[in-house]
Amino acid sequence: MVEQRDPAVKLDRGFWIVTAVLAVLSICGIIFWYAVPLQHWLPESAQPADQVDALFAFMAATSTALFVFVCGYILYFSIAFRARSTDAPDAIGVQIHDNHKLEFWWALIPALFVILLSVLSVKIWWGIQIAQPNNGMVLEAIGHQWFYTFRYPNVKGEVPDEMHLALGVPVTLHVTSSDVIHSFWVPTMRLKADMVPGLINTIRFTPSAVGTYKIICTEFCGTQHGEMNKQTVVIQSKADFDKWYQATQAAHANMSDALATVSTGAINLAGGDAAAGQQLFSQKCSACHAVGPFSQRIVGPGLKGVLDDPAHPNLVDGDKATPADVAKILQNGFKGDLGVMPNQAQNGLSDKDIANLVAYLASLK
Numbered sequence: 140m141v142e143q144r145d146p147a148v149k150l151d152r153g154f155w156i157v158t159a160v161l162a163v164l165s166i167c168g169i170i171f172w173y174a175v176p177l178q179h180w181l182p183e184s185a186q187p188a189d190q191v192d193a194l195f196a197f198m199a200a201t202s203t204a205l206f207v208f209v210c211g212y213i214l215y216f217s218i219a220f221r222a223r224s225t226d227a228p229d230a231i232g233v234q235i236h237d238n239h240k241l242e243f244w245w246a247l248i249p250a251l252f253v254i255l256l257s258v259l260s261v262k263i264w265w266g267i268q269i270a271q272p273n274n275g276m277v278l279e280a281i282g283h284q285w286f287y288t289f290r291y292p293n294v295k296g297e298v299p300d301e302m303h304l305a306l307g308v309p310v311t312l313h314v315t316s317s318d319v320i321h322s323f324w325v326p327t328m329r330l331k332a333d334m335v336p337g338l339i340n341t342i343r344f345t346p347s348a349v350g351t352y353k354i355i356c357t358e359f360c361g362t363q364h365g366e367m368n369k370q371t372v373v374i375q376s377k378a379d380f381d382k383w384y385q386a387t388q389a390a391h392a393n394m395s396d397a398l399a400t401v402s403t404g405a406i407n408l409a410g411g412d413a414a415a416g417q418q419l420f421s422q423k424c425s426a427c428h429a430v431g432p433f434s435q436r437i438v439g440p441g442l443k444g445v446l447d448d449p450a451h452p453n454l455v456d457g458d459k460a461t462p463a464d465v466a467k468i469l470q471n472g473f474k475g476d477l478g479v480m481p482n483q484a485q486n487g488l489s490d491k492d493i494a495n496l497v498a499y500l501a502s503l504k
């Protein structure tokens with residue numbers, strides 16, 4: 140028969156002293172999370188951020204208290220009830236089970252706590268994702284391999300590189316993708332949404348601090364995924380934003396915003412505008428193609444002199460590089476060893492866009 144310790148061991152004075160010490164440590168921990176200047180290290184740039192931060196502080200404070208008590212008691216009990224030199228070599232600990240009162244409370248308290256956290260989280264999430272559209276601006280952000288574009292009401296085509304926003308004007312942002320799953324994350328706004336092809340996710344916020352803030356893709360989306368942290372949100376005063384908006388409207392006046400379909404047959408390349416083509420190239424092509432010699436490869440080859448260089452190899456479709464053949468590849472897309480070049484429809488190119496791009500490529504000598 141194995142010898143057992145006395146099962147009648149009660150919680151002694153040492154236990155209550157430890158409990159008091161842990162309570163004091165917990166309170167210090169809670170005070171820390173509410174006193175620490177969180178926004179100093181994690182700046183905020185949009186309205187729901189303060190609610191998200193308040194939730195974060197609440198979770199961090201309560202978790203700290205929980206952590207202190209759990210670790211404190213583990214330490215205390217493992218010291219207080221350690222094996223003694225006077226114990227028999229095969230002695231085992233006190234065999235305690237079935238304390239219904241204790242089990243009731245340690246089930247109920249965490250359950251209530253988790254329910255409280257859920258209610259607080261859903262409340263904030265509801266405001267960001269579900270609440271009725273407000274009367275502010277409605278924008279679209281579209282993920283591509285490997286950049287973002289933005290669509291504005293009454294601005295033709297897409298705006299690359301920077302998402303301009305006006306301070307204090309509420310934004311309803313629809314996010315989606317043109318190819319694979321990306322993620323739209325602006326850390327200073329505490330907002331993140333998956334960009335999924337064929338699905339529109341909506342987030343709502345109000346810009347609250349003038350400045351330039353990073354957008355980061357947090358979904359692995361191909362070989363250049365790591366490049367998708369170069370684009371920014373630019374929050375401006377209403378007056379500065381209006382100036383930018385009008386300038387962009389004018390600059391985009393001749394762009395197409397039709398979501399083009401793949402044309403059948405040859406595209407009429409007459410009247411292609413190289414300047415418009417250059418702007419399109421920086422939006423649609425430059426993530427994968429350098430304006431450099433053929434050997435300067437990103438995902439696809441460098442395109443400088445593609446129509447002009449007698450030494451330039453044949454195109455991926457095996458044909459000589461003529462304007463018509465370049466247009467054909469832009470129409471149909473291509474699957475290379477490092478990635479896929481989307482076809483005309485997936486790339487959102489009109490026939491005129493292709494004519495402009497070919498005119499631009501022809502101008503690269």
Ligand code: CUA
Nearest residue numbers: 321356358360
């Ligand atoms: Cu886009 Cu990762």
